[in-house]
Amino acid sequence: MKMRNPQLNENGELQHLLTIEGLPREVLTHILDTASSFVGVTEREVKKVPLLRGKSVFNLFFENSTRTRTTFEIAAKRLSADVINLNINTSSTNKGETLLDTVDNLTAMHADMFVVRHAQSGAAHLIAQHVPKHVHVINAGDGRHAHPTQGLLDAYTIRHYKKDFTALSVAIVGDVLHSRVARSLIHALTTLGTPDLRVIGPQTLLPTGVEKLGVRVFHDMNAGLRDVDVVVMLRLQNERMRGPLLPSAQEYFKYYGLTPEKLALAKPDAIVMHPGPMNRGVEIDSAVADGEQAVILPQVTFGIAVRMAVMSILAGN
């Protein structure tokens, strides 16, 4: 029965960033435009602005990810916020305190913003529905559901190199089933008007009804990459390389790894993206990862500016 978009406050402004799905194009464009201004800041001698002075940002990571946590930490610090990092191991038998107990405790310490990563889809929504009105929640990845800042930084990168979304072919390759990155990017690009979105992978790595998200499904990578402008490679988790979903990393690389030969099927000026960390020789050949068409490191740089933009827009609403 809770049907109001849980990301918006009563004025229709962005209160939390939980998922890209359902956000209007103007909101996404505003975030990307603001990020562009922050890119200017990050290129300066002093890479800091005073916007969030006196605010406390809690990085609440129930799933370990030093890399993502660091990018949020840098973003918050460049906005002059105080940053508190908490890595909470849920796999331990710590059954006593519930997720919301933890959140209540931190709220009592005057948190202004939570950056949440959790292995369960919907965890950030749960927290957002629970916190007091002045607190903002940013989803830094919940289960397989969403990783909106990653989707936004991917969109930012694509816009940076390709300028216009409305004439692009974008292929997302690999483990879409478990990927919150893929889901968020698909929502971002469909909202921004990308006409040709493709997902490429074996049936075992594509979720049921994925075409309902507005993508075309390819199992043959050679067919799927033909004439695309952007190739987004997804990370394949170690534990999924051998088992019921895939027989081996070698076979996966042979059919779904991005090699220079396969990349040659895309447009000559196609860019290659990867959310990191990469498995070289599993989903991507080093020759591609280090090649001229890869924009994987710029993604990381833009990621900071995008997160600064999201944090400052939320904090201002």
Added chain:
Amino acid sequence: MITTLPEAEALYAKLLEQLRPRVRPETAMVGIYTGGVWLAERLHADLDLRVPLGAIDISFYRDDFHQSGLKQDIKRSHIPFEVNDRHILLVDDVLYTGRTVRGAMNELFDYGRPASIELVGLVDRGGRGLPTSAQYVGETTEGPAGPMLVLDRDASGRLSLRYDDERAQ
């Protein structure tokens, strides 16, 4: 509300004449978005300054962020010269409370330590809330306290002033 509005182009001419004897070719100029940049673009060309023009958007330095949030359509600040030890002319269209100037100076200092900053404004409408004053002003006028005085630029680049009753300061 009947108020005589100053004629922007006439003020511009006055301002230009004030500045002309005071600038040296190595003087740097920075405009504050949006009106200040329009003004600075004209001054920079008319004064034939050699140092490329800088432009700043002070949105990230506003002291009212926690009340009003982040505005739409923020421009990227761009200072294409070394700030350290530079004499800088900071240009804004309408000088009022001084808060914008404070934000702009804070931002400039994040680029380096200038030798000096002088303030240039087309109109000074009084009402200062912070201890800032302009060195070069087209005209000082005591307008109505409520509505915001804004600078417009038409397609031909002509500047004009008007009161915007929608936006109270």
Added chain:
Amino acid sequence: MKTQIQNGRVIDPKHGLDKVQDVYIAEGRIVGLGTAPDGFRPDRVVDAKGLVVMPGLVDLAARLREPGFEHKATLQSEMHAAVAGGVTSLACPPDTDPPLDEPGLVEMLKHRARVLNLAPVYPLGALTSKLEGERLTEMAEVRDAGWVAFSQAERPVVDTEVLWRALQYAATFDFAVWLRPQDAFLGKAGVAHDGEVATRLGLPGIPSFAETIALATLLQLARATGTRLHLCRLSTAEGVEMVRKAKEEGLKVSCDVGAHHLHLSEMDLGYFDTHCNVMPPFRSLRDRDALREGVREGVIDAVCSDHTPLDEDVKQMPFGESEPGATGLELLLPLTLKWAQESKLPLVKALARVTCDPARILGIDAGHLGLNAVADVCVFDPEGWFKVSPETLKSQGKNTPFLGYELPGRVRYTFVAGHLCYEAA
């Protein structure tokens, strides 16, 4: 105590009766309909003008949480919820802690229920010891302990050899076996219907064929062994079709559906509403419509509450970690009425699915108002719409996806064996 229920619209699905008349109750039984028996002098007269008088509801699945889960709900709280919902006979699945796999446990539960003097409880025995799916329980030994049938609750028997033997053994003594068709492996990490919504929300899915594959196995074994098989909580359109064919073939099968499944679908998960975490999961709209049609036609014999009271803590969690289940005893009648209205089905037909049909499956003489029947009677206001809220629910579990819904059918009086167990405030 002699009671006369006056001027109510008496609906008795078993006898096709729908007529305004008086009901006379004495010594716990129905002693007259329309005309009073000679010399009947009521001690109490209940005015049922504008109200419906029907047999008390028979619920095929109500978890009363004892023994083992008293923190979630107690027998007392849930038995009060039952009569507040007009439910006068309840079958309880054996997934208690410990599971109901010994006569002593069943005896104790029945005894505890009897002491409360509310509705009779019919515990289902565990088909295998501790529900582990390995060793048969002593079914024949305990036939007199009051076990109506044998079940695995939510735990599928993994080993089909054991399943086959268990069905054979039950058939030997003509015991009914109640099983929910659910493959032990397919979608075992799943928490939502494997479809569009689960894909969007990134929730691990439970495919429809997790139900139909298990169903195919169960139907084949039922055919081979001749066991009386009751299939619990169907959730798929294909499943309904399979049961229809099995019945046409003449297999001794029956089946039920949870009342909430007649109304909700995967779409209702919204933004991870954990109250919509139920087992089996809410599936597609097509499945929901097939279930509604299945109940209308009678392919699905009974509608049950699948009552699972939970405390709020286990719902205030990320969807995948929250506990499945919904409280339902007090919503069984309202949800059935809502379905009947929407399906344009006359009450005398619709209410069979919560009265005489489930009574037949349980093998008890209940769920009707025939002369000399045990006087289990529910009197409700068909115009009495109410808003579902934690305050309107007597159950200790307030967990229902219908919170905030307005539903018809407020119960006014509930009699169990002629005894007034509930009267609305």
